[in-house]
Amino acid sequence: MKIRKGIIFLTTYFNEIEYKRFGVVELEKNGFEVEFWCLIKLIYPHVPPSDQSVNQEITKKCVFINTRQEYIKAVSEMNNDVLVISTVPYDISNYFIYRALSTYHVKYSFILCGPALPAVAEKKCYKNFKAYCQDKLRAPLFSRLAALFYRKLPCTWIGIDPAYIVLVAGNKGYSDQLPINKSTLICPSHSRDYDLFLLENKKEWVNDDSLCVFLDTNVPYHHDTLFTGEERNIDPASYYSRLRDFFSYLEEKYNYHIVIAAHPTSDYVRHADCFGDREVIKWQTCALVRKSMLVLTHESTSISFAILYNKPMIFLTMNSFKGYATFSNIEKCATALKAALINMDDYSRELDIKSLMYVNSEIYNRYIDDYIKCPRSSDMSLWDNFSAQLKEQEV
Structure with a gap:
């Protein structure tokens, strides 16, 4: 039939x-x-x-x-x-x-x-x-x-x-x-991300050597916790304050331009000023990653774009994430991809971020074959x- x-x-x-x-x-x-x-x-x-x-x-x-x-x-x-x-x-x-x-x-x-x-x-x-x-x-x-x-x-x-x-x-x-x-x-x-990758490759683009993209996951407000049953008590004010402080450190020390790739479920009109005066862009994650020179993330599935475009990644965690099953994957992802991991509550201001910007092409290629x-x-x-x-x- x-x-x-x-x-x-x-x-x-x-x-x-x-x-x-x-x-x-x-x-x-x-x-x-x-x-x-x-x-x-x-x-x-x-x-x-x-x-x-x-x-x-x-x-x-x-x-x-x-x-x-x-x-x-x-x-x-x-x-x-x-x-x-x-x-x-x-x-x-x-x-x-x-x-x-x-x-x-x-x-x-x-x-x-x-x-x-x-x-x-x-x-x-x-x-x-x-x-x-x-x-x-x-x-x-x-x-x-x-x-x-x-x-x-x-x-x-x-x-x-x-x-x-x-x-x-x-x-x-x-x-x-x-x-x-x-x-x-x-x-x-x-x-599905590969479809977006193919569409993006048909467009013209210019690489930005100062652009750093943060893959937002809407941590304090994401509705996934309703389905998993995990109670997540992440204080929004504390969470976004820690991100802003870390981003300011990168911008001041390295002259980076940090842009937020907003999560599809986010509403930064309702929750305004979470990222200070930084640009928050929705529905353009693939394009932003393509133009960037560094990708910051917790455990966003949009790391597919960073891998497809061979971009270095740094995984970010904080003390308040401890004890949550969801966030336990951050360290595991960093380890699996041999990428850097930074705890934003405990890092040295003397840290050389550029020394952490590396890509293991063999692992990236294997990830593409295995999951993309x-x-x-x-x-x-x-x-x-x-x-x-x-x-x-x-x-």
Whole structure:
């Protein structure tokens, strides 16, 4: 049966960011109808409604589903020319999501092409056996065993059909803990950031030997903590004050021009003056990194741009980050990329920043192959590639 419609299962807030991220324009250009199902209240019922306004035109493309009954009824009414593009985590708590799709024989897919951090993507390492046991024993025994068997058992044994198609970015983008088997089409591709990289390369540019870019992650206000369940008590005033002090030090000592590449979820109109009088620019991270001579970051996934453009990076941390699982990846990322790490609460004013501006090209190239772009995969845009793969299956 020819696929004519894609339904994107969202587990986060529906907004313009998600609309662009899932290539609606490209999919429609290739002849597919596109619809979003926002499952945030179904998967994360504790998460409060978004306080951001959304363009009414794109909201027309989104169906908001709040209960299991609504979800199962909607799935049962799907036509057989539909392909679901799922972002719902494949774990035991979401069994009903994939069981319903299988019951009504709805094809579904995974797009494993989001940006990845090397420390997050690698398997967790432990200092010793005691640390391993402490981590594993946090969850009840039954829950841990159930989760283990759920992911390890063949999906068909528990009544779940295998995914129809999976797009992967990089050699390590593939996961063997998804509901797949020999019938699943595994398609090598590249990350969404690589699409932006290709578009940026078509433009003219001028390198700025004084430009230093900070990859903002909206630390005090990011809504990701609502989904992870991690309570993050980072005082905004203290956090931004520490950044401003460090940036001023770099500007005064090295005559750098520091620009803030604002995170997509940030609102620096509402939270004005966080970075002093420095320029804050949104939606131009790739272009800013391309022109820069140094990139500063905590653990932003936009490090992909720095790696693609072979830019030196310095990872920044501070004492208030200690104890948070999210920020523990900062040091791991720096180590994995052999990049410098600076604690902004504890560094010498005699520090020679220029001596820390180095790039390990071998590691950068390996990161590209592992997490950004499968070797020998097409430079066709991610969603054009996805569309082409679907059309090939119809032949």
